Amino acid sequence: MLQGFKDAFPVMLGFIPFGFVLGAQAASQHMKVWQVPFMTGVNFAGGSEFAAVGLWASPPPLLLIAMATLLINCRHILMSAALTPYLKGISLPKSLLVLFFMCDECWALALNHIKQNALRQLNLRYYFCMALSLYSTWIISTAVGAWLGPVLGDIKQYGFDMAFVAVFLVLLKGMWAGFRAAIAWLVSLLVAALSYKFIDGAWYVLLGTISGLMVAWWLEKHK
Structure with missing residues (x-):
């Protein structure tokens, strides 16, 4: 506790x-x-x-x-x-x-x-x-x-x-957990940053999250 x-x-x-x-x-x-x-x-x-x-x-x-x-x-x-x-x-x-x-x-x-x-x-x-x-x-x-x-x-x-x-x-x-696992973080960061710059509103939060999860899923599937 x-x-x-x-x-x-x-x-x-x-x-x-x-x-x-x-x-x-x-x-x-x-x-x-x-x-x-x-x-x-x-x-x-x-x-x-x-x-x-x-x-x-x-x-x-x-x-x-x-x-x-x-x-x-x-x-x-x-x-x-x-x-x-x-x-x-x-x-x-x-x-x-x-x-x-x-x-x-x-x-x-x-x-x-x-x-x-x-x-x-x-x-x-x-x-x-x-x-x-x-x-x-x-x-x-x-x-x-x-x-x-x-x-x-x-x-x-x-x-x-x-x-x-x-x-x-x-x-x-x-x-x-190593560079390979961090690829999802980097993709999420990049997508969120680009979305923040070019799309009005708070869409960068959702787009960054979804893109990171998709990359993490793909990396896990092709491990």
């Missing part, structure tokens, strides 16, 4: 400054302080939360925000499909809780733990300790960011927006 917290701790450190950034941006969009932890608690997915804050207005365009959130979070369908085989034998309520807390980092840490320990089923004690550590850190840091936002101003000037990039680089290092 403590291993879940140990694995989550470096990611928690990355969550804190990024949560400050999101909270401060939300405050600059005139969101109330209580609305920020409510949003980040109900929708535990940083990318779509930044999109929602960017679209926030008075009155807020709820349909547009909902569609943008759905588009960005659609990758979770593919992520949950990769995790589902390890939920066999786990009750439906517990499985739904697992999927509720499944942000990108929780998903990566869970699969890495399964791989390193050759598990056939997700260790729930490990997962929930890890996931709740990240979840609570994210909610608290976004709330503090919203509270202190008017005082701090634009905290991107301190380089805090680089925190998530650093977190993902650490996660990728832990999942490294």
Whole structure:
């Protein structure tokens, strides 16, 4: 159980400054302080939360925000499909809780733990300790960011927006399995970057995810 917290701790450190950034941006969009932890608690997915804050207005365009959130979070369908085989034998309520807390980092840490320990089923004690550590850190840091936002101003000037990039680089290092396996990552990165540059909206998230999964499937089939 403590291993879940140990694995989550470096990611928690990355969550804190990024949560400050999101909270401060939300405050600059005139969101109330209580609305920020409510949003980040109900929708535990940083990318779509930044999109929602960017679209926030008075009155807020709820349909547009909902569609943008759905588009960005659609990758979770593919992520949950990769995790589902390890939920066999786990009750439906517990499985739904697992999927509720499944942000990108929780998903990566869970699969890495399964791989390193050759598990056939997700260790729930490990997962929930890890996931709740990240979840609570994210909610608290976004709330503090919203509270202190008017005082701090634009905290991107301190380089805090680089925190998530650093977190993902650490996660990728832990999942490294050789250059051949990393081809899928490179294809996903290239497709996402090109889509971001030439296609309006958040399609780059879905296209990058699908292209990476297709390459990973092809490499596995022709191993």
